[in-house]
Amino acid sequence: xxxxxxxxxxxxxxxxxxxxxxxxxxxxxxxxxxxxxxxxxxxxxxxxxxxxxxxxxxxxxxxxxxxxxxxxxxxxxxxxxxxxxxxxxxxxxxxxxxxxxxxxxxxxxxxxxxxxxxxxxxxxxxxxxxxxxxxxxxxxxxxxxxxxxxxxxxxxxxxxxxxxxxxxxxxxxxxxxxxxxxxxxxxxxxxxxxxxxxxxxxxxxxxxxxxxxxxxxxxxxxxxxxxxxxxxxxxxxxxxxxxxxxxxxxxxxxxxxxxxxxxxxxxxxxxxxxxxxxxxxxxxxxxxxxxxxxxxxxxxxxxxxxxxxxxxxx
Amino acid sequence: xxxxxxxxxxxxxxxxxxxxxxxxxxxxxxxxxxxxxxxxxxxxxxxxxxxxxxxxxxxxxxxxxxxxxxxxxxxxxxxxxxxxxxxxxxxxxxxxxxxxxxxxxxxxxxxxxxxxxxxxxxxxxxxxxxxxxxxxxxxxxxxxxxxxxxxxxxxxxxxxxxxxxxxxxxxxxxxxxxxxxxxxxxxxxxxxxxxxxxxxxxxxxxxxxxxxxxxxxxxxxxxxxxxxxxxxxxxxxxxxxxxxxxxxxxxxxxxxxxxxxxxxxxxxxxxxxxxxxxxxxxxxxxxxxxxxxxxxxxxxxxxxxxxxxxxxxxxxxxxxxxxxxxxxxxxxxxxxxxxxxxxxxxxxxxxxxxxxxxxxxxxxxxxxxxxxxxxxxxxxxxxxxxxxxxxxx
Numbered sequence: 001x002x003x004x005x006x007x008x009x010x011x012x013x014x015x016x017x018x019x020x021x022x023x024x025x026x027x028x029x030x031x032x033x034x035x036x037x038x039x040x041x042x043x044x045x046x047x048x049x050x051x052x053x054x055x056x057x058x059x060x061x062x063x064x065x066x067x068x069x070x071x072x073x074x075x076x077x078x079x080x081x082x083x084x085x086x087x088x089x090x091x092x093x094x095x096x097x098x099x100x101x102x103x104x105x106x107x108x109x110x111x112x113x114x115x116x117x118x119x120x121x122x123x124x125x126x127x128x129x130x131x132x133x134x135x136x137x138x139x140x141x142x143x144x145x146x147x148x149x150x151x152x153x154x155x156x157x158x159x160x161x162x163x164x165x166x167x168x169x170x171x172x173x174x175x176x177x178x179x180x181x182x183x184x185x186x187x188x189x190x191x192x193x194x195x196x197x198x199x200x201x202x203x204x205x206x207x208x209x210x211x212x213x214x215x216x217x218x219x220x221x222x223x224x225x226x227x228x229x230x231x232x233x234x235x236x237x238x239x240x241x242x243x244x245x246x247x248x249x250x251x252x253x254x255x256x257x258x259x260x261x262x263x264x265x266x267x268x269x270x271x272x273x274x275x276x277x278x279x280x281x282x283x284x285x286x287x288x289x290x291x292x293x294x295x296x297x298x299x300x301x302x303x304x305x306x307x308x309x310x311x312x313x314x
Numbered sequence: 315x316x317x318x319x320x321x322x323x324x325x326x327x328x329x330x331x332x333x334x335x336x337x338x339x340x341x342x343x344x345x346x347x348x349x350x351x352x353x354x355x356x357x358x359x360x361x362x363x364x365x366x367x368x369x370x371x372x373x374x375x376x377x378x379x380x381x382x383x384x385x386x387x388x389x390x391x392x393x394x395x396x397x398x399x400x401x402x403x404x405x406x407x408x409x410x411x412x413x414x415x416x417x418x419x420x421x422x423x424x425x426x427x428x429x430x431x432x433x434x435x436x437x438x439x440x441x442x443x444x445x446x447x448x449x450x451x452x453x454x455x456x457x458x459x460x461x462x463x464x465x466x467x468x469x470x471x472x473x474x475x476x477x478x479x480x481x482x483x484x485x486x487x488x489x490x491x492x493x494x495x496x497x498x499x500x501x502x503x504x505x506x507x508x509x510x511x512x513x514x515x516x517x518x519x520x521x522x523x524x525x526x527x528x529x530x531x532x533x534x535x536x537x538x539x540x541x542x543x544x545x546x547x548x549x550x551x552x553x554x555x556x557x558x559x560x561x562x563x564x565x566x567x568x569x570x571x572x573x574x575x576x577x578x579x580x581x582x583x584x585x586x587x588x589x590x591x592x593x594x595x596x597x598x599x600x601x602x603x604x605x606x607x608x609x610x611x612x613x614x615x616x617x618x619x620x621x622x623x624x625x626x627x628x629x630x631x632x633x634x635x636x637x638x639x640x641x642x643x644x645x646x647x648x649x650x651x652x653x654x655x656x657x658x659x660x661x662x663x664x665x666x667x668x669x670x671x672x673x674x675x676x677x678x679x680x681x682x683x684x685x686x687x688x689x690x691x692x693x694x695x696x697x698x699x700x701x702x703x704x705x706x707x
Contacts, residue, residue, distance in 0.1 A: 096503060099506035099507075100427060100428050106510040107510065111510055117696065117697040121696065121699065124697075125566050125698065127566070130578060131564060132563070133698070134562065137447055138465050139447035145464050149479065179438040180438065213464075214461055216454055
């Protein structure tokens with residue numbers, strides 16, 4: 001039985017004033033090269049002993065999760081579901097470098113913190129939460145995979161689930177991008193967490209109507225997108241805002257509504273659609289029930305992520 | 315009416331063989347695949363379960379020539395191809411793939427990074443293999459599967475979580491059939507990692523033994539083809555068994571260590587049995603996580619006693635055959651669990667001599683004929699990720 005899915009808490013740490021802010025979707029501008037993520041006061045959210053050991057992705061992840069839960073008034077969610085494209089790169093690189101260069105005993109901390117599921121694990125630890133805990137890692141659609149899992153959990157057993165997107169930048173990525181001939185992009189870190197619930201509350205920002213993914217070659221992207229919208233009785237002209245990534249300018253004319261390339265706002269990282277999800281919910285919150293936002297994620301042309309959001313009024 | 319997840323195909327590659335048949339033979343004859351394996355320049359050999367074929371041989375036998383490709387992908391393709399068999403793509407049957415890995419293309423990345431750090435010419439091209447999602451996309455593309463292709467990475471419980479997710483996707487009707495499994499290659503990264511944690515046994519691993527010192531790593535892959543009833547009525551495949559119950563719970567105790575009271579493990583096991591619609595007394599055999607580390611085996615033993623009380627079923631760890639294959643472990647052991655049901659056999663726990671004093675639990679140490687109706691398989695990982703599955707006929 002499909003349940004309705006409400007976004008009751010949303011938190012993003014990015015280059016933009018998104019953390020704990022409302023209405024940012026109306027005011028933020030395109031990222032300038034050289035800008036840095038705005039770091040919140042982590043000490044307000046994380047035990048100082050834990051904080052000292054944490055890489056950037058862990059600090060951002062645990063803090064963003066804590067804030068989303070606070071907003072929604074949820075202390076222990078019934079699932080912690082994280083999507084990450086590249087996982088804990090800082091600790092992975094550190095441990096690689098340690099065992100390749102150090103003689104004798106190697107400190108284990110970087111290895112311990114290097115696994116992809118460290119973000120989800122640290123959140124469960126920080127909350128003392130024994131619920132369902134999982135990490136999806138499917139390149140640029142990792143967040144969509146996590147979101148789909150979260151929606152299935154709500155169908156199965158209801159409650160409140162925490163769904164997030166987390167990726168961190170290390171300087172090596174810039175070097176790699178240059179080697180591979182990708183430049184002019186702001187490669188960066190970004191983290192978003194959301195409390196999704198089968199019940200609306202006074203903190204509900206918007207409603208999630210659907211999510212779908214198409215990975216691999218062979219699908220007609222336009223057709224997939226159209227049938228995704230048709231499942232909800234919609235066509236392309238009935239979407240008020242399209243948030244998209246991975247298309248060249250000029251390819252966007254197929255939608256009549258306003259189109260925003262969200263990577264120009266948040267920079268490039270595999271789970272940037274988590275930012276778009278928050279941006280869309282923030283846009284919808286004051287906009288009312290008839291408005292719809294479609295997120296079309298083709299950051300990697302082989303993977304298509306589709307998310308449909310709808311405004312909500314209590 | 316809930317749809318069950320029927321298993322209609324299996325494939326496995328590990329240190330004890332490159333097919334389900336070869337693995338079965340080794341299990342029946344107590345032949346471990348763990349040997350002394352080279353662990354990199356300037357390092358002593360370590361005891362590990364290495365797959366006996368190099369990358370070039372695996373690629374050649376698959377007829378796969380695209381480079382670069384990670385060993386994790388090659389192992390995964392080998393097992394996935396065996397599980398897929400001669401199935402065809404059928405319009406109207408939504409087919410997906412969920413793989414899992416903890417190292418992804420690290421076997422290639424660590425070679426690159428060694429050159430990079432030393433200032434030698436380094437091949438940036440191999441880094442396209444690094445991320446875990448690429449492993450699954452490579453396997454899926456090899457089999458012509460597209461649409462829902464996903465990767466789970468929850469360290470040593472990844473394989474079990476991939477199977478669980480596949481079963482849920484079938485149940486929700488989002489997919490009709492799905493290949494689920496896990497794959498991990500031996501890497502210097504993980505060998506050095508577990509050594510740095512002081513839980514790598516330099517000799518044979520001894521799961522559930524009082525004198526156990528740690529794990530031996532292994533490599534390999536396994537996949538199950540799971541179908542809904544609607545699907546196998548179309549494909550005509552015969553079910554080998556069912557994934558009947560599942561549980562996933564966080565220990566929320568420590569990033570790597572398991573809680574002494576086995577909190578997360580107890581919750582996961584109890585949930586798996588409950589969702590299977592069974593009671594603890596219905597479980598014929600437990601394929602334990604049993605890594606051979608002092609911490610895991612004690613915590614898991616406590617959890618077994620928490621759930622089963624004084625009547626703990628027959629149990630064993632098969633890690634002394636294969637080594638701990640990390641993300642592949644839950645999938646490889648799913649194959650062994652289904653084989654236990656099919657063959658009416660319980661697999662032995664090698665290298666066991668003396669029960670853990672605190673719990674007194676004694677695993678099965680000889681292959682034993684027995685009616686096996688329901689098998690519980692445990693997989694526990696870093697991050698306090700505990701997952702259990704229940705398989706039945």
